[in-house]
């Protein structure tokens with residue numbers, strides 16, 4: 248009898264410990280991607296009956312909020328569909344992606360802000376990569392030319408937003424992301440002006456946007472006559488001197504991408520220095536999903552920004568491919584924690600909830616009290632991208 252009790256106890260212990268065993272990361276990734284396909288199929292079922300509209304977030308009642316293609320995030324939803332097609336190879340998702348991508352085409356003429364890179368490269372850029380659809384080349388090239396019109400030789404940067412009394416020529420760190428479109432246009436057309444603009448912007452930003460600790464200001468405005476720095480401030484961060492989390496992630500991603508595209512060592516060094524600032528930051532929580540600002544008041548109760556975590560994870564996974572084995576392990580450890588956190592019920596929505604977006608707990612602009620603790624398309628986009636990047640890395 249004693250022996251039977253003993254074996255029952257062992258069995259209970261075994262069941263208990265197996266339940267607590269950490270799920271292998273490849274299972275986490277596949278589960279998250281399979282869920283994302285289902286969730287975005289629900290999203291598309293709603294969006295197909297809203298011509299010209301793209302999902303943005305949800306309102307206070309949990310109702311889906313949409314925008315036309317003018318809003319800076321218009322490229323992310325079609326981009327998510329392209330990534331999910333890449334994962335699933337499902338013809339229906341491909342058809343959906345083509346239908347939704349077409350809604351963004353008119354942004355190829357956008358010259359009044361810098362977001363054309365986000366809008367077109369995430370949508371048409373991914374579409375071209377996956378289908379070789381010839382007509383997408385023209386859209387991307389026209390968009391790159393539109394973006395180039397915002398280059399200001401006086402200061403060597405692409406102007407982000409319009410001039411105001413406050414800022415003569417504002418350039419925000421986010422703008423690094425738009426350079427990928429220019430690098431594509433250079434490779435496609437052979438026109439070196441695209442390359443020169445992208446490198447000039449990246450170099451000038453490296454010089455004037457970063458502090459000694461490799462944190463970045465959000466906005467640097469340049470004097471339009473002298474080309475010198477007019478002022479360094481914030482728009483979406485806690486203060487002018489603080490480290491707004493998504494901005495730090497844009498910088499990390501931007502310099503990693505620019506290293507990939509140019510193989511210039513200085514961009515690799517910059518990306519690694521930014522990574523060190525973030526990874527070693529005492530205000531990066533254990534689950535590695537940043538608060539909305541690394542200097543936010545009220546930490547540890549400050550609101551999180553899952554989008555900053557998703558962008559950072561995707562960037563770290565790419566950056567891990569350009570460094571030595573020890574550094575690679577360091578980056579992937581953080582990125583894996585971020586993916587596990589985002590894939591957990593703490594951040595990942597349930598099927599059919601959260602306006603059919605994937606991730607919860609993002610922060611658009613806390614100072615403006617706009618889009619705080621809500622779903623946002625760019626969080627979903629970079630999360631799916633990070634999942635696919637890590638999946639590819641694991642399969643090597």
Ligand code: GLY
Pocket residue numbers: 319421483493611
């Ligand atoms: N580019 C705008 C943002 O990151 O909120």
